[in-house]
Amino acid sequence: MTTSDILQRDLDASGILRLTLNDVGRRNALSEAMLAELGAAFDAAGADQAVRVVVLAANGPAFCAGHDLKEMTAGRSADDGGKAYFAKIMSMCAGVMQGIVNCPKPVIAEVTGVATAAGCQLVASCDLAIASDSASFSTPGVHIGLFCSTPMVALSRNVANKHAMEMLLTGDITSATRAAEIGLVNHAVASDVLQDTTMELARKIASKSSMTLATGKRAFYAQRDMSLSDAYDYASSVMVENMLAQDAREGISAFIEKRSPHWQDA
Incomplete structure (x- = not known):
């Protein structure tokens, strides 16, 4: 650097x-x-x-x-x-x-x-x-x-x-x-x-998925000034897209299989 x-x-x-x-x-x-x-x-x-x-x-x-x-x-x-x-x-x-x-x-x-x-x-x-x-x-x-x-x-x-x-x-x-x-x-x-x-x-x-962290940080700041209903609509759409991501699939599989996840940051 x-x-x-x-x-x-x-x-x-x-x-x-x-x-x-x-x-x-x-x-x-x-x-x-x-x-x-x-x-x-x-x-x-x-x-x-x-x-x-x-x-x-x-x-x-x-x-x-x-x-x-x-x-x-x-x-x-x-x-x-x-x-x-x-x-x-x-x-x-x-x-x-x-x-x-x-x-x-x-x-x-x-x-x-x-x-x-x-x-x-x-x-x-x-x-x-x-x-x-x-x-x-x-x-x-x-x-x-x-x-x-x-x-x-x-x-x-x-x-x-x-x-x-x-x-x-x-x-x-x-x-x-x-x-x-x-x-x-x-x-x-x-x-x-x-x-x-x-x-x-x-x-x-x-140690967490950088994709997950970026998704969450962006959503946290975006929803703060929304109305309650708008915030839930927005957060729900974010959650849906997050669920489709590779690291979410990997993380959930790792949890079910009782092993450490291998993040692809994607």
């Missing part, structure tokens, strides 16, 4: 791709360069048959500090006061977050340190998240006169409305333990077992 200075890529033999934010000096901010790297990395992971699961991790004391405010402030020097540049960055960021959701491979955030503003959005956009018990989360835009409107999109789709609004309206820091309680992350674990815990989960998922 190719690796840049600010985003490391490591693919192991079991098909687990670790993407590691590595712009430590800027607290792994979502700069224009980082957004471009992440967007390309998730597009490539989705298309690479060797990749079965993606783990998004970070080096340094911060998981991700959100947008690079110095970079964005520099954009104000344009004749339009930065409007076009801000629109570009917001579009790039939205593209990355949707790219994570639309990636056919499950994505697990492995969170150490702080994840603030768009960094919190990044965690919320992942399918699963495991956090160090020393990690923390916040959407602190209200402290600087900038409501975290784009982080709100991912946050409000992962935690109950009142929990999301409390984070957004106060900007207060949320501990990893509390983040697990409200559903922002799956588990908060001791720092010394964070990577092992994340990789154990990733290996468990990677």
Whole structure:
């Protein structure tokens, strides 16, 4: 796998791709360069048959500090006061977050340190998240006169409305333990077992049929905003097509015959 200075890529033999934010000096901010790297990395992971699961991790004391405010402030020097540049960055960021959701491979955030503003959005956009018990989360835009409107999109789709609004309206820091309680992350674990815990989960998922995982992930996000009857109609049609797939035949046969399945990922 190719690796840049600010985003490391490591693919192991079991098909687990670790993407590691590595712009430590800027607290792994979502700069224009980082957004471009992440967007390309998730597009490539989705298309690479060797990749079965993606783990998004970070080096340094911060998981991700959100947008690079110095970079964005520099954009104000344009004749339009930065409007076009801000629109570009917001579009790039939205593209990355949707790219994570639309990636056919499950994505697990492995969170150490702080994840603030768009960094919190990044965690919320992942399918699963495991956090160090020393990690923390916040959407602190209200402290600087900038409501975290784009982080709100991912946050409000992962935690109950009142929990999301409390984070957004106060900007207060949320501990990893509390983040697990409200559903922002799956588990908060001791720092010394964070990577092992994340990789154990990733290996468990990677052992499944990638066709089945892609089918399920796509259906999960598609049905959420449908009415109950539409969701059942849609999910039923997905189930029918899934039942006709080769791996479903193999998996059911293996279960009946009390043996391990041999996935063809088809």
